[in-house]
Amino acid sequence: QNYLLCAEKARLGSLALLVGLVVNVILNLILLPRYGLIGAVLATTVANFVALVLLATFNRLLGFRLDRVTWVILLSPILLYYSAWAVLGVLAAVAVTAASTHWVLSPEEKHQLAEVSSRYVEKLKSLRRNGRP
Numbered sequence: 001q002n003y004l005l006c007a008e009k010a011r012l013g014s015l016a017l018l019v020g021l022v023v024n025v026i027l028n029l030i031l032l033p034r035y036g037l038i039g040a041v042l043a044t045t046v047a048n049f050v051a052l053v054l055l056a057t058f059n060r061l062l063g064f065r066l067d068r069v070t071w072v073i074l075l076s077p078i079l080l081y082y083s084a085w086a087v088l089g090v091l092a093a094v095a096v097t098a099a100s101t102h103w104v105l106s107p108e109e110k111h112q113l114a115e116v117s118s119r120y121v122e123k124l125k126s127l128r129r130n131g132r133p
Contacts, residue, residue, distance in 0.1 A: 016058060
């Protein structure tokens with residue numbers, strides 16, 4: 001959505017959110033009486049997915065490029081409907097892929113993360129030396 005704002009196409013971002021809201025209301029009217037809370041959760045999930053796909057489509061039409069890895073990460077919350085083990089497995093696979101290849105993070109991004117991480121480690125060490133847990 002930020003990309004649409006920067007491209008001065010805020011109306012497209014609002015349109016995607018409006019469509020998601022309409023889908024949510026319609027699905028809640030259908031699913032809530034039949035399935036209760038599970039129906040509401042399912043309706044909200046589908047509506048958020050519709051809004052996400054519309055945002056990605058509008059961004060792509062304006063020149064934004066989404067990598068396959070980005071789609072995998074964007075779609076990973078769907079796994080929450082399966083089990084915690086499925087989520088943990090995908091999270092582990094993404095972490096191993098990010099650490100061992102350049103598919104998820106570029107060398108520059110890895111370097112930047114290492115610098116930021118080392119600063120936090122130093123902060124934690126100084127807190128321990130000063131007697132703070």
